Amino acid sequence: MxxxxxxxxxxxxxxxxxxxxxxxxxxxxxxxxxxxxxxxxxxxxNVGKVDGYRSSLELLSHQLGDSDALYAARLGDRSQDLVRNFCTASGWDCQ
Structure with missing residues (x-):
């Protein structure tokens, strides 16, 4: 192939x-x-990947520092937006 x-x-x-x-x-x-x-x-x-990191922000702050923890949480937010937009635009039944 x-x-x-x-x-x-x-x-x-x-x-x-x-x-x-x-x-x-x-x-x-x-x-x-x-x-x-x-x-x-x-x-x-996929719930762990799509859920983002807001619920783990305190733990991430201890591990990464406040700035990087917030950056990770914002990336998680962005991934949620991308999944939502994909499901809406594609017309696929993503439930």
Whole structure:
């Protein structure tokens, strides 16, 4: 198989990456490779990644310092916005 991009792992992040790449360049040949099946297991449990870091801000402040902890929380907020926008714009049933 000849592809432009090979993505190892069939989790949601991998599938999202493939979709984002195709949005930017529809002619890309992309293969997603997974040993079991797509969207299964820990990669399907996305609440920890989508939830952000606001609930862990105090712990992060101790570990990273206030400035970096707030930066991480803002990145978590941004990821929520990106997921929300993707689900809305794509028309896919993402529930």
């Amino acid at each position: 000849r592809v432009d991009v090979a993505i190892v792992g069939g989790g949601f992040a991998s599938m999202w990456t493939a979709i984002a790449l195709l949005d930017r360049r529809p002619t890309l040949r992309i293969a997603i490779l997974d040993a079991y099946c797509y969207g299964y297991g820990a990669s399907s449990c």
